Amino acid sequence: MAIYRLRGxxxxxxxxxxxxxxxxxxxxxxxxxxxxxxxxxxxxxLQALVTRPSSDPxxxxxxxxxxxxxxxxxxxxxxxxxxxxKNPDSYDLYSAGPDRKPDTPDDDWEASxxxxxxxxESESSSAAAGWTVAAEAFFSG
Numbered sequence: 001m002a003i004y005r006l007r008g009x010x011x012x013x014x015x016x017x018x019x020x021x022x023x024x025x026x027x028x029x030x031x032x033x034x035x036x037x038x039x040x041x042x043x044x045x046l047q048a049l050v051t052r053p054s055s056d057p058x059x060x061x062x063x064x065x066x067x068x069x070x071x072x073x074x075x076x077x078x079x080x081x082x083x084x085x086k087n088p089d090s091y092d093l094y095s096a097g098p099d100r101k102p103d104t105p106d107d108d109w110e111a112s113x114x115x116x117x118x119x120x121e122s123e124s125s126s127a128a129a130g131w132t133v134a135a136e137a138f139f140s141g
Contacts, residue, residue: 011098014073018095018108021070025049025078025093028065035061039082039091046070046080072108076100079107
């Protein structure tokens with residue numbers, strides 16, 4: 001009985017880890033977007049938060065936002081698609097889940113379900129304006 005409960009707690013901890021990671025990645029994508037006016041393309045991927053992209057569109061105010069590309073609790077890189085399939089006005093960001101295969105029933109979309117805000121909505125929101133001010137203050141010293 002204790003092994004069963006421990007297994008359930010471990011899976012719950014991994015799912016909470018996905019939610020935390022996705023929130024952190026989304027925050028850094030907001031910073032990237034506030035500096036450059038766009039998020040990385042699918043091809044540039046989350047690697048654009050680690051190293052300056054060499055493909056277009058080139059960021060004008062790039063800064064390293066992560067030391068390495070984040071991986072989910074199953075040690076698989078998070079899936080990032082821009083524009084998104086589920087969020088065509090924004091991007092998709094999710095974990096492939098325990099089977100480590102995208103587009104299967106165990107994918108964790110729940111952690112990213114509230115990200116489907118269009119770029120035009122986010123740019124006009126006061127939250128986006130706040131991110132721009134906060135990011136500029138942080139990175140300008």
